[in-house]
Amino acid sequence: MMARKSRIILHGKQAANQELRDAVAAVREDGHQIEVRVTWEAGDAGLFAAQAAKEGVDTVIAGGGDGTVNEVLNGLVQVEGGSSALGVIPLGTANDFARSAGIPLQLEGALRVAVETEPVAVDVGRSGDRAFMNVATGGFGTEVTVNTNPKLKRLLGGAAYFITGLGRFSELEPVPIRLRGPDLDWEGKLLVLAVGNARQAGGGHVLCPDAVLDDGLLDIGVLPDVPEDQQSEAISALMTHGMQAVKDAALYWRVPWVEIEAPKGIYVNLDGEPTHATHHRFEVEPRRLKLHLPESTSLLTSSEHGSK
Structure with a gap:
């Protein structure tokens, strides 16, 4: 061959x-x-x-x-x-x-x-004319990613995001939004938003712990606003241990598309590309691309994967 x-x-x-x-x-x-x-x-x-x-x-x-x-x-x-x-x-x-x-x-x-x-067919997320493979984030985590000093990232790696986050708790402001999709219509204030084709973003934060790349769906994770005296604790837990650490407060959906309306606008980080807008639409393109993954990956539902 x-x-x-x-x-x-x-x-x-x-x-x-x-x-x-x-x-x-x-x-x-x-x-x-x-x-x-x-x-x-x-x-x-x-x-x-x-x-x-x-x-x-x-x-x-x-x-x-x-x-x-x-x-x-x-x-x-x-x-x-x-x-x-x-x-x-x-x-x-x-x-x-x-x-x-x-x-x-x-x-x-x-x-x-x-x-x-052997490469396997996987889904690709899309927002407007931009495709993404991993996780789009909004809210506090995105502010941290956007504002983390590049020199600090070079020195400390992923830990730089955590340190920057600790220093920005005083700026934490919940974002009013509305989410709409199939069997989804939620309105409220959020601290963190994740739209996941895969699972983690922002330097190791597992925001969509059950996401897989070949199910034709996006995983939507939201940490809604909590009482002010609990905000720093909730964000710290999420940044340290992921969305599972705040699962009692978090909301979770799986949908082929979602529209986000934010009257005051919201920063969304799309695999490293931050954008600010009052309206975002995310959708999935099932099995759009072939991807090389290790046999041990947990991001596939299909078992038809291996070496050539």
């Missing part, structure tokens, strides 16, 4: 990463065809991914953080009739998607998942 052709779309800051260079060399020695394209400026990852899809590259591998994964995803899905699968090498601060999917953080292991497993 002819070897698959793979292309890594690598974040420019990782061009000199010796561990990655060693991983590529080792996997090439096993006979795998791997090319590398390095980004230079904003938008390159999406452009390179779309170009690869048009050229018929079998697997396009996002080498970077969650933002790079999102850019490559959007480049792939914009190509009508494209058949390229997505792989992930986690090189970012939080690597939320890779962690929730069980993709190895060790770079050769992640690369081997991308080139040695």
Whole structure:
């Protein structure tokens, strides 16, 4: 059987990463065809991914953080009739998607998942003209992500989000919104919103603990407003242990689409792309893309997955 052709779309800051260079060399020695394209400026990852899809590259591998994964995803899905699968090498601060999917953080292991497993068809979330693979967030967690200092992220990794959050409790303000979808009509004030195709965001916060990538649904998680003297405790518990830590107060739905109306506007972080608006619509495109995942992943309902 002819070897698959793979292309890594690598974040420019990782061009000199010796561990990655060693991983590529080792996997090439096993006979795998791997090319590398390095980004230079904003938008390159999406452009390179779309170009690869048009050229018929079998697997396009996002080498970077969650933002790079999102850019490559959007480049792939914009190509009508494209058949390229997505792989992930986690090189970012939080690597939320890779962690929730069980993709190895060790770079050769992640690369081997991308080139040695059979890709599986997975859902893709969409908001307007933007696709997302992981979790869109709104409310306090999004404010933290948007305002976390990049230098602090480089020094402390995912812990930077937690430290920033601790320092912003005094700015906590519940957001009035209305959610509408199939069998869903809820109105109230919230502290945290999550729209999940996958499970975690913001540096390891598991906001949609039961989400899977192949059920044709989005998982909606909401932490509604709580009495003011309980707000900091609730947010701290969520940031430390995820939505499960506040499950008695949290609300949860599974829907193919949801519309969010926020009279005062709400920040929504879409896999690293923050936007502010009074209206957001999210929907799922079932089985829109093929993705390379480890056999041990918990993000699939299907058992038809394994190595080639």
